[in-house]
Amino acid sequence: MLYSKIFGKTKKDSKKYDSANATFLIKGGFIDQVMAGTYTYLTLGLRVLNKIENVVREEINTIGAEILMPSIVPQELWEKTGRLQTVDVLMKTTPANKFALAKNDSEYVLSPTHEEVVTPLAQKFNLSYKDFPFALYHIQTKFRNEPRVKSGLLRGREFRMKDLYSFHATKKDMKVYYENSKKVYLKIFERLGIGKDTVIALASGGSFTDDYSHEFQTICDTGEDTLFFVKSTGIYYNREVAPSLAPNIYSKEKPLPRKDIKGEGIIGVNELAKFLNIPVEKTTKTMIYEVDGNRVVAVAVRGGYNINEDKLRKVLKCKEIKLASKETLKRVTGAEIGYAGIIGLPKEVEIIMDESINNRANVEMGANKTGYHSTNINLGRDIPLPEKFYDIKMAKDGDFFPETKEKYQVMKAAEVGNIFPLYTKFTEAFDYKFIDQDGKEKPIYMGCYGIGPSRIMGIIVEKFNDEKGIIWPESVAPFQVHLIGLDLNDESIKSKVLKVYKVLTDKGIEVLFDDRLDATAGNKFSDADLIGIPVRLVVSKRTGEKIEYKRRNEKEAKLISLDEVLKIIKGN
């Protein structure tokens, strides 16, 4: 392809963006921002995206059948699963003006995922035990109403996703397929060049199962997720599920007499620690929750930690938890928001103590009296020790893995894939069952498996770049070869470089030929570095009968013949 003809040119200057992928992809003419979180893929960018999707397609074809489902779907489907009201990233279409409204006033869901479409689809075709197992997938544009988009292609409101759904006659079969899908996924990331840095992390299984889901996380500083790695077991946990043991601190002090201190308007542990002139770890955060509408629970955790509501939900074995209303808080603690503690609460309040509030001495705690905080509280003296301490906090850097007592290694990562055992959540919602060999109706088990090609494109740039630009892995580079012609006003040079271009393309090699007459050598070289195609070839009056060959990830160039070039590129 001729560089002079492609749409989307490199820019000399561009805005400062929050991430390497936004900077280089925009500057290099791969993508163009339309609004926060949506981008046009220009010629180069679309080629990369297509390559990524084709790798995904080739591998997923070994375990599923490709189809294509629509983006706009009726709301009724989402009502059936109850998700119309609950999924907080869900968007819908609505007629834009009175004329459109007069023609058709329907509103449709803009799909963020496709369980609601694929399940009834499967139900139309596959109802016999003979049909199982089977799996369907598509690669398609998804819409999510993200509250905050950022980091170029890493988080947008419209993005590309491969979503695969598997259907099974037994739970066991679902699990076998699920395990196998991990291998297929790892192979995909290997082929995309990010295999070395991509790990499987345990993540939340959602509200309907105690199982973990599994995330494929690429270790990357721009990533939004935090992984907690246990070296001895080789297991990575997403922060949201990492079991946590807090460091043991301030436990050796002699107990001092309890004191209530007035601190009107001092709310929040950091402000409080400052006010009392104590480390934040000696404060205690107490939150009052209403559980399933009929229980009131006080949860205490060491200052500096946040409560992990997923963990809490599991400890309480409940469906729904929410922070108590002002009225409930006032009724059970006798105080306004900000002064709750776990001393002297009425019997109706269950108390859950995180293990982090233990192993400390002379700590602060809300006094359950508006404007007052108690200090020098000691567990076992001022409050009876509980039967059990729990782990209901969000793990943080410095914490230990409870089972082995080893310190976590903590790192940032970006999620490139996610697989999820769905069990019968969706098949039940659509009353999708099959008739087994014995003539009886039985439940169908499902799994879902996602990969985000557009995000992967961004992550690859995050991982492979230098100060000059992108360094694409060969499998996803927009072209295999970047051919630069210099001195093109000289007819003999021009015909030589055209011949090289023709020989290469005739061999089926993808070549981007920089044929511009008005760009200087420096311009062409720096554009080549920015665009990041793995192999750069130069033909000029200096190269004579040979061709200059240089790899993007190497410094040295060498002069070789066209035959040698063909050999090297074919050998790859």
Added chain:
RNA sequence: CGGGCUGUAGUAUAUCGGUUGUACAAGUGCUUUGGGAGCAUUUAGGCUGGGUUCGACUCCCAGCAGCCCGACCA
């Protein structure tokens, strides 16, 4: 969803209650041509709506949009 900031040319910025200045990009001409060339010249701008004012790009209000921090992310 909470907090903060910003809307001036294609991009990045400056100044100003009274004719918006500059750089890059783009166009033209000449020179240049192995690491983002030079000179000359041309084109191009105050987000939308309302208010205050003799006069608003500037001040005020609302809307829309973008950016940043945090929360959220089956």
